[in-house]
Amino acid sequence: MKAARWMGTREVEIGVVPKPTITDPSDAIVQITHCTICGSDLHLYEGDLNDAMQKGDILGQEAIGFVEEVGPRVKSLKPGDRVIILPIIACGSCDYCQRQQYSLCDVTNPSKEMETLYGHRLSGILGYSRLCGGYPGNQAEYCRVPNADLSCVKAPRDIDPRKLLGLTNVVTTAWHALELAEVQAGDIIGVWGCGPVGLSVQRLAKLRGAKKIYGLDKDPQRLRLAEEFGMTPVDVGANPEIGDYILSIQPGGLDRAIEASGFRSTQKPPHAAMRAIGLERDSSDTVAAIIKATRKGGNVALIGDFFYTTHDFPIGPMMQKALTIRGGQAWPQKYHPFLLDLVVQGKLDPSWMFTYEDEFENIADHYRKFAQHEVPGGLKVCLVTAFGRSERMEASSDMGIIREDGGFVTL
Structure with missing residues (x-):
């Protein structure tokens, strides 16, 4: 089968690798029809986790497809089912899974390195380094999905695939951020980052009744999108002391603040310099501004995939201001029945985040475009495998639709 393989810093290639097989009775083999590149994948692409990668690792944590085969212990799925693949691999039985804190699963990540770094092992994640279990990802034509009853969500066949693809990770992560920050009706919130996740946080915050939402970013195209969605855009690049600036336009400060820009986000030269020479792997630059604002x-949520250590963390202001700061990977299994129902009912449409599409085989070029902010439309690409293209043609033929542009339709 074809798969996107990590070959080193800024090197991704399409290679031919063996098709996965059932190796555990709880596995499912899913034939991928659509996948995309996650912002977190750029950490791997840019070399931030090279010490946790091996050349040839299969990338990807956001994909949908059809079940081809299931192991004998899989109860909720059968061959032919259309599924959303969740990136978090959970056992369902440990104490954390029983509390629905699935990304804290005790069982599914064998990484001793993570245990050494954190004192504990967190859950495994598809396609996201040996630190997160070394599981092959789903930027491929087939994927082995462990614990498929928990890691796959059965989806209707008659929904635009882009809506389902947006539900794999982006929307669940955004909802998780709002849960961590305890966003309520009437709140004034700030969201650092206007990429797919940050904009999703902002749009869902409106759904939860937030009174005012500031969208912060440096990218002019993304700031325009935030404004078009009804947010108040703030150009971080034009305001070096962004914490002070927020306080100047919002006296009293933000009720809730959410970091969705990632550990590579820096504003001040000292942090950029420390990252460049290796003194700092995660930057506290953005977090310091959030704590001040x-x-x-108030409440702060961190979802930008911080992994290691940082300098100059403002622990004094955090403690003295009595802030609640929470972070962590999403708990998609907890949120998914609710979020999928919103899509089925027409109350939520995540397809907006896919601003263009292409064939899966061109994924290496799209990693480069995503990393350099050259994505057409500014957000995410929907990549369609040969199976997805075949499915689309068959559906169009069955419904008598003549398609000249190759674009998606709601079937």
Whole structure:
């Protein structure tokens, strides 16, 4: 089969690798029809986790497809089912899974390195380094999905695939951020980052009744999108002391602040310099601004995939202002029945985040475009495998639709 393989810093190639097989009774083999590149995948692409990667590792954590085969212990799926593949691999039985904190699963990540770094092992994640279990990802024509009853969500066949692809990770991560920050009706919130996840946080915050939402970014195209969606855009690049600036336009500060820009986001030269020479692997630059801009007793959520250590963390202001700071990978299994129902009912449409599409075989070029902010439309690409193209043609033929542009339709 064809798969996107990590070959080193800024090197991704399409290679031919063996098709996966059932190796555990709880596995499913899924034939991938559509996949995309996650912002977190850029950490691997840019070399931030090279010490946790091996040449040839299969990438990818956002994909949908059809079940081809299931192991004998899989109860909720059968061959032919259309599924959303969740990136978090959970056992369903440990204490954390029983509390629905699936990304904290005790069982599915064998990484001793993570245990050494953190004191504990977190859950495994598809296609996201040996630190997260070394599981092959789903930027491929087939994927072995462990614990398929928990890692796959059965989806209707008659829904635009882009809506389902947006539900694999982006929407669940955005909802998780709002849960961590305890966003409520009437809140004033700030979201650092106007990429797919950050904009999803902002749009879902409106759904939850937030009174005012600031969208912060440096990218002019993404700031325009935030404004078009009804947010108040703030150009971080034009305001070096962004914490002070937020306080100047929002007296009293933010009720809730959400970091969705990632550990590579820096604003001040010292942090950029420390990252460049290896003194700092994760930057506290954005977090420091967030802590300053958040009101006393407010809430902060960190979802930008911080992994290691940082300098100059403002622990004093955090403690003295009585802030609640929470972070962590999403708990998609907890949120998914609710979020998928919103899509089925027409109350939520995540397809907006896919601003263009292409064939899966061109994925290496799209990694480069994503990393350099050259994505057409500014957000995400929907990549269609040969199976997805075949499915689309068959559906169009069955419904008598003549398609000249190759674009998606709701079937």
